[in-house]
Amino acid sequence: MLSRTKFIAAVEIGTFKITVIIGQVSRGRSLSLVGLGECPARGVVKGTVVDFKAATECVHAALEEAERSAGARVSEVFLAQSGAHLEGFQNEAEVSVSSADNMVSALDIENVCRLAKSKQLPEGRTVVHYLRRPFRLDGRLVPDPEHLDGRRLEVSYWTVHGQESRIADHIHVIRGFNVRVTELILSSLASGSVMTTADDRRHGVLVLDLGAGTTDFVLYRDGCALLTGVVPVGGLHLTNDLSLGLRLNDHDQAEKLKLRHGRAVVTTKDRAEKVWLNGDLGIGDRQFPRLTIEQITAARARELLEVVRKKLGANFDPEHTAAGVVLTGGASKLAGLEEVAAQVFDVPARLGEPPGWVGDHLRAPGHSTALGLLHHGLGASTDSPVARPPAMVAGLLRKFFTAGN
Amino acid sequence: MKPPAITAPEPRTWRDLPQPIKPRAMSREGRKRRVLAAAKSVLAVATLLAVGWGGTELIAVLKKNPARLAAPANSAPVRSVVLRTDGVLDEAWARVTLVLAPKVGLMTLDLAALQARLLAGGQVQAAELTRRLPDTLLVTLHERAPVARVMTQAGDDTPRPLLVAQDGTVFDGRGYAPETVEQLPWLDGVKLKKSGPGLAPIRGMDAVADLMLAVRTHVPELARRFRVVSLARLEADGVLVVTSDDVGEVVFGARGNLARQAAQLDYTLAATRRQFPVESLRVNLAVGGGQVLVARLMAEPPAGRPAPVRRADGTAGVTGFYFPTPKPSVNFSHAL
Incomplete structure (x- = not known):
C-alpha cells in the first residue's frame, strides 16, 4: 500500500436503514472516526437484498453522505451480513501429537485446524466465518497449545455459511460504488464484539441484536463465539402486529404507536385507558386502548425471545452464561424488553452499553453493528488459529472512538 | 508443508466470490469513481513509461557521449x-x-x-x-556619480584628470559628456595614495559633495563657476576653501549649515557687488554666529588707505579689510 492513511467504511445494510461509519486508519496503528452516513432502506427485506436498484441507491446515498462528512473517499468496505439464509454448524477434529516428546508443534495445530474446517458445504453455499473455539489438549481447555505437552489435540469450529447468491448480492451493491469489500462480518459478531467486554465473553454471554427485519444472536463462552444464528423476526413484526391488531392501514402510524406506547411487559391495568394516535386532535387522530398495544407488543416480544431460546437449544446453559443477556439493535429500545429476556433466558439481562470511549452521537443501539464492524474487522480474526492480544485492539479502538467527531 | 492427502479441501468462502460487476449495474457515482480510478491507472502507467523512457535515454547518452551530460549548456554561446x-x-x-x-x-x-x-x-x-x-x-x-575632478600625474607621465565620487573613489570617468566634466570643480589640497592597481579613496569627499549639492540647489549659477575646492584645511579647521570665477576665495564651514552659507554668500555678493568687484573678495562663511567676514584682496594699497597687513597664515596678496555694511551698525561683519 502506497499511502499510510486509508479510509474504511463500515456498512450495515439493514431492513429499516442503511448505516455507514467511516474510520481513518493511520499507519495501521491509530484510528479516527471521521464520517457518518444514514439512509432509510429500500429494497431490503429481512436483511436480504430483493431490489438491487433500490438497495443500491440507498446504500450509495449513505456512502456519499458519509464521504461528504468525512471529506475523504473510502478505499475499502467492511460489510455486515445478516439474513435468515445464514446458518452454522459445529465441526470437530482431533489429531495425535506428532512429536516423540509429545510437545505440540505448529504443524499439529495447523493439521487439526485444517481437518476441522474441511467439511464440505452443499451446492450454492459459501463460508462466511470460521469461528474457532478453544483447543483441548488431552481434554483440558487451552487457548494456545503450541509447545505444551500432550497426546491428543482437539479443536472445533463453528462454521457460518450462507446462500452464495444473497451474499454476492450484498457485495455487488457495494461494488456498484466501485469500492472493494475487504471484510464480511456477521452482524451479531460485530455487535457482540463492541457491546461486550472480554470478561463478559469469558464468563459467557448471549448477545441479541434486534433489528427491524431480523434478530441476530451470538453466544460466547470461554472467551470465544460458541454459536451464532439469525431469526427472521424483528421490530417490524411488532409493528405489523400492531397494524393488524389495531386495524391501522398506515404502517407509519403503527410504528409511531409502537415507539411511543409499546412495551415488552404489560403494566397497564386499566382497560379504559386510551392513548392518542397523534395527540394533536387533528383530522385522523384517534384513540387506542393502551392495554391492547402493550398486550400485542409484549406477546410478540416474548415470542421472539422464545424463538431465539429454542434455536439455541441445549447450547444455551444459564450456568455457563454468567454475564447474562445483552440486548442491542434498534428494536431493543422497546421498554421492558430486558425484563422479559431475563424471564425467558433465566439469566440477568441488560441493554447493551457501548464502551465509555464511544461518542454520544454513536451510543444509540442502532449503531452498534457498524461500530462493531470496525472493531471486529480491524482487531480480530475469527478464523485465525492464533489469537490476537485483545488489549491492543481495545487500545486501538479507544483511540479511534475518542478521537471521533 | 503439503497437507495430508486425506484432508478434504476447504470449502469456498465469500472471498472466492467474484467482486467485479458490470458498469451498467453501477450507480452514477460508482461509474464516476471507476472512470477516475481508470484515469489514475492510465496516469500511473504513463508516468512509469515516461520514467522508463527517460531512463533509457539517459543510459543511451551515458554510453554514447557522456560529455553531453557533463556540459549540457556548452552548445549555447553568448550572443x-x-x-x-x-x-x-x-x-x-x-x-x-x-x-x-x-x-x-x-x-x-x-x-x-x-x-x-x-x-x-x-x-x-x-x-x-x-x-x-x-x-x-x-x-x-x-x-558612482562624480562630485569633483582631480589632476594626477604618475612619474613623468602626462598629467591625467580623474573623477572623484562622493565616497572618495577615484575613477576614469568613462562616457561622460565634456561639458558635464567641465562643470565639476577641481580638487586641491589632497594627497593621492596608490592602492592596488588604482588610487585610495580621498577622505573628506562627503563634505565636498554636500557643499556642491547645497550650492547647486540654492545658488546654481554660483556652483557652475566654482573652479577649485581645496581640502587642505578640512581636517585641521573644518573648512573648505573654494576658488570661483565670481569670487576670489570663499571659505565654507564644512560642519555648519551649508545651505545657509550658500544663501549668505549669494546675499553678500549681491550686496557687495555695488561697491567692489567681487572677483577680488575673500568671503569667510565659516566664522559662525551668522557672521560673514569679507576681505578685499588687492595687489597694491589704494591711496589714503591703511598699510598692507600680512595675514597670520602667511597668505600673500591681502592688502586690507573692507566690510560691506548693509546695516551700518555692524562693523567688520555682515549679519544676515
Whole structure:
C-alpha cells in the first residue's frame, strides 16, 4: 500500500436503514472516526437484498453522505451480513501429537485446524466465518497449545455459511460504488464484539441484536463465539402486529404507536385507558386502548425471545452464561424488553452499553453493528488459529472512538 | 508443508466470490469513481513509461557521449550582452570590460570574475550579472556619480584628470559628456595614495559633495563657476576653501549649515557687488554666529588707505579689510 492513511467504511445494510461509519486508519496503528452516513432502506427485506436498484441507491446515498462528512473517499468496505439464509454448524477434529516428546508443534495445530474446517458445504453455499473455539489438549481447555505437552489435540469450529447468491448480492451493491469489500462480518459478531467486554465473553454471554427485519444472536463462552444464528423476526413484526391488531392501514402510524406506547411487559391495568394516535386532535387522530398495544407488543416480544431460546437449544446453559443477556439493535429500545429476556433466558439481562470511549452521537443501539464492524474487522480474526492480544485492539479502538467527531 | 492427502479441501468462502460487476449495474457515482480510478491507472502507467523512457535515454547518452551530460549548456554561446545602468556606461564599454571570448558558452561564464572586472575601474559601484537562457547575458549596473575632478600625474607621465565620487573613489570617468566634466570643480589640497592597481579613496569627499549639492540647489549659477575646492584645511579647521570665477576665495564651514552659507554668500555678493568687484573678495562663511567676514584682496594699497597687513597664515596678496555694511551698525561683519 502506497499511502499510510486509508479510509474504511463500515456498512450495515439493514431492513429499516442503511448505516455507514467511516474510520481513518493511520499507519495501521491509530484510528479516527471521521464520517457518518444514514439512509432509510429500500429494497431490503429481512436483511436480504430483493431490489438491487433500490438497495443500491440507498446504500450509495449513505456512502456519499458519509464521504461528504468525512471529506475523504473510502478505499475499502467492511460489510455486515445478516439474513435468515445464514446458518452454522459445529465441526470437530482431533489429531495425535506428532512429536516423540509429545510437545505440540505448529504443524499439529495447523493439521487439526485444517481437518476441522474441511467439511464440505452443499451446492450454492459459501463460508462466511470460521469461528474457532478453544483447543483441548488431552481434554483440558487451552487457548494456545503450541509447545505444551500432550497426546491428543482437539479443536472445533463453528462454521457460518450462507446462500452464495444473497451474499454476492450484498457485495455487488457495494461494488456498484466501485469500492472493494475487504471484510464480511456477521452482524451479531460485530455487535457482540463492541457491546461486550472480554470478561463478559469469558464468563459467557448471549448477545441479541434486534433489528427491524431480523434478530441476530451470538453466544460466547470461554472467551470465544460458541454459536451464532439469525431469526427472521424483528421490530417490524411488532409493528405489523400492531397494524393488524389495531386495524391501522398506515404502517407509519403503527410504528409511531409502537415507539411511543409499546412495551415488552404489560403494566397497564386499566382497560379504559386510551392513548392518542397523534395527540394533536387533528383530522385522523384517534384513540387506542393502551392495554391492547402493550398486550400485542409484549406477546410478540416474548415470542421472539422464545424463538431465539429454542434455536439455541441445549447450547444455551444459564450456568455457563454468567454475564447474562445483552440486548442491542434498534428494536431493543422497546421498554421492558430486558425484563422479559431475563424471564425467558433465566439469566440477568441488560441493554447493551457501548464502551465509555464511544461518542454520544454513536451510543444509540442502532449503531452498534457498524461500530462493531470496525472493531471486529480491524482487531480480530475469527478464523485465525492464533489469537490476537485483545488489549491492543481495545487500545486501538479507544483511540479511534475518542478521537471521533 | 503439503497437507495430508486425506484432508478434504476447504470449502469456498465469500472471498472466492467474484467482486467485479458490470458498469451498467453501477450507480452514477460508482461509474464516476471507476472512470477516475481508470484515469489514475492510465496516469500511473504513463508516468512509469515516461520514467522508463527517460531512463533509457539517459543510459543511451551515458554510453554514447557522456560529455553531453557533463556540459549540457556548452552548445549555447553568448550572443548578446544587455546592459541596464543608472549612469552613462554603454554596452560597448561592457563588452570591452567583460572581455568575453568569442562563442563562449553562457553556462560556462564565471560570473564572479566578470563582476570583479566591472567593479575594478571604480566607476561601477554595484554590478549584477544574470544568465538569460538561451544566449543572453544581462548586466545591471549601479554607477558612482562624480562630485569633483582631480589632476594626477604618475612619474613623468602626462598629467591625467580623474573623477572623484562622493565616497572618495577615484575613477576614469568613462562616457561622460565634456561639458558635464567641465562643470565639476577641481580638487586641491589632497594627497593621492596608490592602492592596488588604482588610487585610495580621498577622505573628506562627503563634505565636498554636500557643499556642491547645497550650492547647486540654492545658488546654481554660483556652483557652475566654482573652479577649485581645496581640502587642505578640512581636517585641521573644518573648512573648505573654494576658488570661483565670481569670487576670489570663499571659505565654507564644512560642519555648519551649508545651505545657509550658500544663501549668505549669494546675499553678500549681491550686496557687495555695488561697491567692489567681487572677483577680488575673500568671503569667510565659516566664522559662525551668522557672521560673514569679507576681505578685499588687492595687489597694491589704494591711496589714503591703511598699510598692507600680512595675514597670520602667511597668505600673500591681502592688502586690507573692507566690510560691506548693509546695516551700518555692524562693523567688520555682515549679519544676515
